Amino acid sequence: MPRAIPPPLDVDRLIDDRRTRIIVCCGSGGVGKTTAAAAIGLRAAERGRHVVVITVDPARRLAQSMGLSSLDNTPRPVPGVARAGPRREPGRSGQDEAAEGGSLHAMMLDMKRTFDEIVEAHADPDRAAQILANPFYQSLSAGFAGTQEYMAMEKLGQLRRADEWDLIVVDTPPSRSALDFLDAPQRLGRFLDGRLLRLLTVPAKLGGRAYLRVLNVGFGMVTNVLTKILGAQVLRDAQTFVTALDTMFGGFRERADYTYQLLRAPGTSFLVIAAPEPDALREASYFVERLALEGMPLAGLIINRVHQSPAARLSAARSLAAAETLQADGRLADPPGSEPRAGSGQSDDEPRSLAIAVLRLHAERMQLAAKERHVAENFTAAHPLVPVAEVPAQAEDVHDLAGLRAIGESFPTG
Amino acid sequence: MRLHVVTGKGGTGKTTVAAALALALASGGKRVLLIEVEGRQGIAQVFDCPPLPYEERKVAVAPATATRPGGEVYALAADPEHALLEYLEMFYNLRHAGTALTKLGVVDFATTIAPGLRDVLLTGKAAEATRRREGGRHVYDAVVMDAPPTGRIGRFLNVTAEVSGLARVGPTRSHADTVQKVISSPETAVHFVTVLEEMPVQETLDGIAELAGLGDGGLQPGGIMINMVHPLVLSPGQLRTAASGSVDEGELALELKAAGLEDSRELAAALAAELVDHARTVTGERAQRRRLAAPGQPRYDLPMITGGIDLAGLYRIAAALRDQGAA
Numbered sequence: 140m141p142r143a144i145p146p147p148l149d150v151d152r153l154i155d156d157r158r159t160r161i162i163v164c165c166g167s168g169g170v171g172k173t174t175a176a177a178a179i180g181l182r183a184a185e186r187g188r189h190v191v192v193i194t195v196d197p198a199r200r201l202a203q204s205m206g207l208s209s210l211d212n213t214p215r216p217v218p219g220v221a222r223a224g225p226r227r228e229p230g231r232s233g234q235d236e237a238a239e240g241g242s243l244h245a246m247m248l249d250m251k252r253t254f255d256e257i258v259e260a261h262a263d264p265d266r267a268a269q270i271l272a273n274p275f276y277q278s279l280s281a282g283f284a285g286t287q288e289y290m291a292m293e294k295l296g297q298l299r300r301a302d303e304w305d306l307i308v309v310d311t312p313p314s315r316s317a318l319d320f321l322d323a324p325q326r327l328g329r330f331l332d333g334r335l336l337r338l339l340t341v342p343a344k345l346g347g348r349a350y351l352r353v354l355n356v357g358f359g360m361v362t363n364v365l366t367k368i369l370g371a372q373v374l375r376d377a378q379t380f381v382t383a384l385d386t387m388f389g390g391f392r393e394r395a396d397y398t399y400q401l402l403r404a405p406g407t408s409f410l411v412i413a414a415p416e417p418d419a420l421r422e423a424s425y426f427v428e429r430l431a432l433e434g435m436p437l438a439g440l441i442i443n444r445v446h447q448s449p450a451a452r453l454s455a456a457r458s459l460a461a462a463e464t465l466q467a468d469g470r471l472a473d474p475p476g477s478e479p480r481a482g483s484g485q486s487d488d489e490p491r492s493l494a495i496a497v498l499r500l501h502a503e504r505m506q507l508a509a510k511e512r513h514v515a516e517n518f519t520a521a522h523p524l525v526p527v528a529e530v531p532a533q534a535e536d537v538h539d540l541a542g543l544r545a546i547g548e549s550f551p552t553g
Numbered sequence: 554m555r556l557h558v559v560t561g562k563g564g565t566g567k568t569t570v571a572a573a574l575a576l577a578l579a580s581g582g583k584r585v586l587l588i589e590v591e592g593r594q595g596i597a598q599v600f601d602c603p604p605l606p607y608e609e610r611k612v613a614v615a616p617a618t619a620t621r622p623g624g625e626v627y628a629l630a631a632d633p634e635h636a637l638l639e640y641l642e643m644f645y646n647l648r649h650a651g652t653a654l655t656k657l658g659v660v661d662f663a664t665t666i667a668p669g670l671r672d673v674l675l676t677g678k679a680a681e682a683t684r685r686r687e688g689g690r691h692v693y694d695a696v697v698m699d700a701p702p703t704g705r706i707g708r709f710l711n712v713t714a715e716v717s718g719l720a721r722v723g724p725t726r727s728h729a730d731t732v733q734k735v736i737s738s739p740e741t742a743v744h745f746v747t748v749l750e751e752m753p754v755q756e757t758l759d760g761i762a763e764l765a766g767l768g769d770g771g772l773q774p775g776g777i778m779i780n781m782v783h784p785l786v787l788s789p790g791q792l793r794t795a796a797s798g799s800v801d802e803g804e805l806a807l808e809l810k811a812a813g814l815e816d817s818r819e820l821a822a823a824l825a826a827e828l829v830d831h832a833r834t835v836t837g838e839r840a841q842r843r844r845l846a847a848p849g850q851p852r853y854d855l856p857m858i859t860g861g862i863d864l865a866g867l868y869r870i871a872a873a874l875r876d877q878g879a880a
Contacts, residue, residue, distance in 0.1 A: 167563065167564070168562070168563025168564055168702065169562060169563040169564020169565065169753075170564065275666070278667075278668065278669075361654070361659055364641070364645075364654060364659065365659065365662075365663055367645065367725075368637075368640075368641075368663055368670065368725055369663055369666065369667050369670065369725075370725070373666065373667055374666075377666055414564070419564070448823075448827060449823040449826050449827060450820055450823035450824050450827060453814070453820060453824075457814075461809070461812035461813065461814055462812070464812045464813060465808060465811065465812045468811065468812075492808060493791055493800075493801075493804070493805060493808075493828075494805055494808030494809060494812065496786050496787050496791065496828075497805065497824045497825075497827070497828050498809075498812070498824075499786055500786055500827065500828065500831050501824055501827060503786075504827065504831075534829075534830045534831075534833035534834045534837070535833055535834070535837050536750060536751045536752075536837060538751075
């Protein structure tokens with residue numbers, strides 16, 4: 140069977156292209172998305188771009204490494220970013236070189252605060268206070284399904300309009316599925332703008348009643364059921380909130396649509412991040428298909444944490460065979476100076492010889508690498524045109540700029 | 554223990570472990586219900602069966618062993634819409650109207666406007682199955698819930714507080730109180746699935762700490778399931794030396810040569826680099842393992858299944874859980 144070889148994804152080319160203004164990193168949870176976004180941001184900054192990374196809920200130490208000790212919703216400069224030295228590349232003019240010396244800012248998304256800020260920016264103080272105190276607003280802004288995604292998009296829109304950075308890297312919220320990120324803002328917008336909410340918020344007018352009658356359900360019955368299961372207060376709070384909001388800025392849906400359009404605008408690129416595992420790559424597949432459907436520009440797929448071997452020419456089978464040869468040879472003789480073997484409580488198959496251990500580890504790694512290659516090939520078989528970059532697994536958790544820089548350096552170049 | 558809530562950070566294998574736990578608990582002639590609540594059809598994928606409806610279905614048998622008879626695992630994909638209709642029928646006899654309400658999007662609306670309602674409907678289903686009796690005995694010996702990830706578990710299980718903004722009296726409230734009673738009971742435990750990496754371990758520790766402040770006097774933490782554990786290949790001394798970056802490449806080359814491998818010097822250098830890498834990973838994992846000891850909950854090591862999880866892999870994880878006394 141012919142092996143599916145994907146086109147290479149050249150991350151450097153993407154970040155060096157000044158037309159790239161927004162990079163959206165998406166993918167399912169637990170694949171190293173936040174780290175990838177941070178590494179891309181750092182690399183772009185060190186290659187001369189003025190970058191802001193919007194991150195959501197990063198690992199504590201990663202946040203600290205980027206100088207983000209608090210969640211304050213404001214882009215902060217990340218200290219320790221190296222200035223790019225002048226690079227001499229064919230085709231680059233001296234003017235480009237003069238522009239070098241990038242910067243990196245990073246912020247953690249505080250969704251409630253972002254929501255509050257929208258309200259404060261658009262309403263007079265009295266009305267804003269009234270909305271912020273509304274119980275329905277409070278539950279909506281703190282934990283509504285989709286609010287985090289919505290606010291990430293909102294923040295992206297704000298930063299884009301501010302135009303202080305020439306590259307924005309977005310780390311999408313850790314959602315159940317990668318697709319939530321695309322759907323949630325619209326779902327929330329649709330809901331707030333929805334006919335049912337409107338039916339309940341306007342004093343029941345004829346229109347509403349007539350509409351309900353078509354379905355053979357009395358308006359009273361609907362409100363009755365909702366009142367029973369939710370309580371009258373909840374409905375009243377929701378009504379007050381929506382009415383207040385409505386006069387502020389003509390409908391949430393338009394806002395959601397605006398951010399959605401931003402994602403399709405030229406200058407936006409999506410990077411799908413996955414781990415070399417069936418579930419993560421299945422999600423990546425859905426996402427790639429969905430982006431195509433929406434006409435959103437996909438730059439490619441980054442497969443994180445790929446196991447590679449510097450000794451790949453030694454196959455798993457030969458490695459295991461060599462380990463067996465050593466074991467059978469009785470090369471288990473204790474190294475000089477060690478305690479006598481007998482009674483040491485070690486099981487017989489514990490290798491005393493480092494070589495045996497090393498060979499077994501290598502075989503395991505090769506098997507893992509083969510399995511990872513297999514799932515990656517399955518992805519490429521289904522999406523042969525999607526460029527792919529593999530990032531090797533790091534031995535240790537990344538928690539400083541050096542670690543992020545190492546990841547950036549390991550991005551393959553085309 | 555009758556209700557097992559299984560949570561964990563995304564990517565740690567929460568659904569797989571929940572399924573394996575259900576199998577382990579079923580062994581010995583028991584009947585266990587496995588419930589998923591996130592609409593992902595994760596259970597169907599794990600058991601390699603068609604998508605599950607809102608209906609309890611037998612999905613697997615726990616194999617009999619020399620000492621224990623087999624058992625049965627049932628599964629249910631719970632969704633708030635069906636759960637709400639069931640609830641309306643139970644309390645208001647509104648089944649027929651329910652269909653119309655679905656068409657209108659009222660159900661969607663209600664669960665959207667009040668996320669707490671959505672959660673109480675799902676936890677309510679698990680509580681109901683846990684309490685269900687027929688002919689004087691429990692229908693299920695145990696119920697396992699594949700719950701939302703650690704980031705959302707507190708809110709999900711804090712039923713009473715979540716619906717406190719809703720009707721203050723009446724059926725929703727009394728339903729929530731019943732559900733909270735089941736979840737807070739000593740017969741319920743919340744298990745955490747993790748791998749030995751910083752983020753999942755941190756979320757596990759945060760999650761266990763959070764449980765104490767939930768419900769009525771805290772929820773009971775259960776086990777910490779450490780998933781994808783690599784077998785130990787190096788002795789402690791070998792591990793220390795290699796992690797410090799020192800490997801005797803000359804010695805290694807000699808042994809490789811003795812094993813009949815060519816270019817042994819070059820190979821030794823490459824394999825030494827691999828060894829250092831491995832030793833650093835394992836050393837990092839050990840540090841994470843020590844952190845997991847702090848809460849004092851039982852810990853269970855689950856084997857790394859290479860080649861993807863299939864039914865056989867699931868049975869192996871179930872056996873590991875049983876052997877270590879988790880079920």
